[in-house]
Amino acid sequence: MRKSIALIIASLTQISFGAPTYIENPLSCKNVDVPSDRELREIVIGQDNWLYHRSTFNDMPTFSGDAWNGLDHFVHILSKKDIKLFIVPIPSKPSAIPSPIKYDPSNELENYIVFLSHLSKYNVGFVDLMSLSSKNDQLLSQENYYSHSDTHWTAHGARISAELVAREMLRSSQYDKIFQNLNFTTVKSSSRLDTGNLSSIINKKCEEKWESERFEEYATTESGIAGSELLSDLESPITLIGTSFSDNRRFNFAGFLSEFLRTRVLPANKSGGSIFGAMHDFLVDPNTNLPETKIIIWEFPVYYSTKTSSEFAQLSGDLLGKCRNNLYDSSIKPNKATVISPTTGNFNYFTIVFSDPLFNRFNLSIKYKDETTEDLVIDRANSTLKTSDTQFNFYPTKSINRNIDSLSIIPSGHWNKEINAAVYFCKEN
Secondary structure: OOOOOOOOOOOEEEEEOOEEEEEEEEOOOOEEHHHHOOOHHHHEOHHHHHHEHHHHOOOOOOEHHHHHHHHHHHHHHHHOOOOOOEEEEEOOOOHHHOOHHOOOHHHHHHHHHHHHHOOOOOOOOEOOOOOOOOOOOHHHHHHHHHHOOOOOOOOOHHHHHHHHHHHHHHHHHHHHOOOOOEEEEEEEEEEEEEOOHHHHHHHHHHOOOOOEEEEEEEEEEEEEEOOOOOOOOOOOOEEEOOHHHHOOOOOOOOHHHHHHHHEEEOOOOOOOOOOOHHHHHHHOOOOOOOOHHHHEEEEOOOOOEOOOOOOHHHHHHHHHHHOOOEEEEEOOOOOEEEEOOOOOOOOOOEEEEEOOOOOOEEEEEEEOOOEEEEEEEEEEEOOOOOOOOOOEEOOOOOHOOOOOEEEEEEEEEOOOOOOOEEEEOOOOO
């Protein structure tokens, strides 16, 4: 890969930010100042042509603090709607393939085990793709699980992950009546030399040619129904919600899941939406048939971290849908907290509709009638949500056994004009 590229590989450099430490080969391109280039400076070059992205080096816990309470709250609302949650935590590329960069993934792996241990305390299914705490074969040790030149897994990695997911789900009797017992056929649709998302950046910015990598692609089709019970309904009881690991057709993750589960798995994924964007979109999409959904398979890379319940408060609100009662109108002014207090009734969830779709970063401070408080930090500035059109639904974690006394809306520091906010209060029992 580096035979023809204008990279100056000097001595190996040890990089450390916080706890993660690794070894990388310096990258230098003709006519480009790498440290000042936002994309190039994020690429880490290891031995044997391995490329990594700096954002995937993270030894912080995936969930911590109030995030666990938020997950518990979200799972509770899902269960009331007869929906089961199955989480697929994808280990980072540096933790799965550490040797080309001399990376010590012990902190990441410890957090990964703790994450799985916490999941086991909730009513959540999950799979251990690292096979660190279970009886699974250690499939991640296979070198071709991840692409050399891309941040994502290969189609092979997606396939063996889907096989492990199916193995875990088929072991559990709680899913037995959900599976459809259909037949699917997966065939290789192409095999070609191409660049990954990291090597393509180098090619573009450095105006050089990074050697291509072979990518194999697969397609899955439904070939019939097995067994005596014929299902005429084409709806699927399982939805896959995930990131670019699932969204990219190159990986065929939903197809592999359908094949191994023998059940239609409908993809509802989003590239660039972090771990929450696709879930937001799915829950508020008017075309979502939530009553038909029995299992949500939630895929996300564990290098994303959150320690607040803010996102889960929105997901739980999205599950309940827009609150349409008890309207209170108010003006939101720059650099000032706006306090809204429902004058009568007991309420524990609410919807806010702003008059300006660009108002997407703010803080919420909620005061309950028992004098407890809850603070939420809202940031959709970089969101690609279909619902970034002014509507926000909230069912805060603490509100399940409490009633709201007041809420304060505090704009972020960059906001500089007055807008209107329509706040609707409702009660969920």
